[in-house]
Amino acid sequence: MRSGLQKAIELNLTSNKDMAEADALFLSIGDGALVTDSRGRISRINQVALNILGFKRRELIGKWYPGIVVAEDKDGKVIPNLSRPITQVFLTGQTVTARIYYRRKDGSRVPVALTVSPVLRNSRPVGAIEVFRDITHDLALEQTKDDFISIASHQLRTPATAVKQYIGMLLEGYAGKISPTQRKMLIRAYDSNERQLTIIEDLLKVARVDSGNINLHIETLDLVSFLEDIISEQAAKARKRHQKLSLKTSANKLLVSIDANRLRMVFENLIDNAIKYTPERKNIVVEARQSFNHAEVNIIDEGVGILAKDIEKLFTKFTRIPNTLSVEAGGTGLGLYWAERIVKLHKGKIVIKSTIGKGSTFSVHLPLARKFFTVKAS
């Protein structure tokens, strides 16, 4: 089966030593690898790739890659040719990485993680090289991990809720009068339980977003009044730290199509962070404005700032930046990770700018509701 290619290598050996080395390298890649010409026809493929895809070499060589190997998303929808990673590479000249599913020759599906890079000659793309591996086991592991977190959190929640009820009853005098010292201790227990419930809640939220089984409940609403509402609810927290929390906007109305419950939690999280990481008697401004075709919400604090090296870590799970201002225990390190995932599901992004000692700005970009945008454009 490999003779055709081996002959090619031998031919290359005599004619061009460098080419032969490149071929040998290509063949010994431990992952699946294939090369196409500039029109997407497969010119070379290694044995690992053939094993993953279940084709024979002669069935693929010379064939138009998107035509012969069907790519699908996780829901089983065929990825149209224009959106295929390899097509993207030809269109943009950039390397593309993705996780998709391929249909094997026998019709079964295989999940793969792939990287496609353009092959350039004199800076012109003359083809592409795709390296991919079967991630069936990775996905199964991830699934097990998500299931574990989800089940463990559900199981933890009932007893934690019961603790809340019973400490609550003690505090409210259901079992008789309690002394000031007893009250103090019970309040500590109650607060710890609140924290425990928050962690469980965060773990569940992250497990849900990681599993990909998340349905956004999209409604079109005015972002300005939505933010006003959130800010009036968060104002008490800021007042406790003698901070001024205010909304600044040049727009009367910014219509966005969002999952209100989830984005409310995102903004609450960002504002809560701003309050915690800003010294007392300083200001926090939430600014809402339109920027081209998207809405931009800037949460601007006068806080301690974040080091550049920490900024990139903020969106990874379990990252916590030590808070020099606060004596209370920090969060779970899941809030921002979750927030970014939710904003991304809305086709938006979160951008962070920060200066040490001056403060940070967390910008949430959200696409404007389509209707609103057309009205503005015309």
Place this chain on the structure above:
Amino acid sequence: MSKILIVEDEKILNEAYRTVLTKAKHKVFTAYNGQEALDIFAKKAPDLVLLDLRMPTLNGIEFLKKLDPIKNYPETHIIVFSNYDDQEEIDQAFKYGATRYLLKAWSSPRDLIKVVNEMLSQKVNRSTKIAR
């Protein structure tokens, strides 16, 4: 004094709510699943049901479907008291007659009494759907 039916499969929680609501001077009945709740409801005609959703035998949504409070008991308050805030579940609960949706994890005994008394002091209003 109002009649309240607690439907909760976790014994420790069921007892906690009973203590809290009895202390708040209500007449309390308890059920441990939706089927038991239907039987007790038929006999006692409570003014308010505190309803867990995920229960064995007959869950909270199934209980609501069978009871059909919108048609049969429009005057009865139904507070769903759940640990889950999936939008689908919230929508279903309101669709089949819940009048309020509360999350267990964020409700202290005091919060619970406050909401229960607040609801009992008003007529059933199914047009506002408060879930938190």
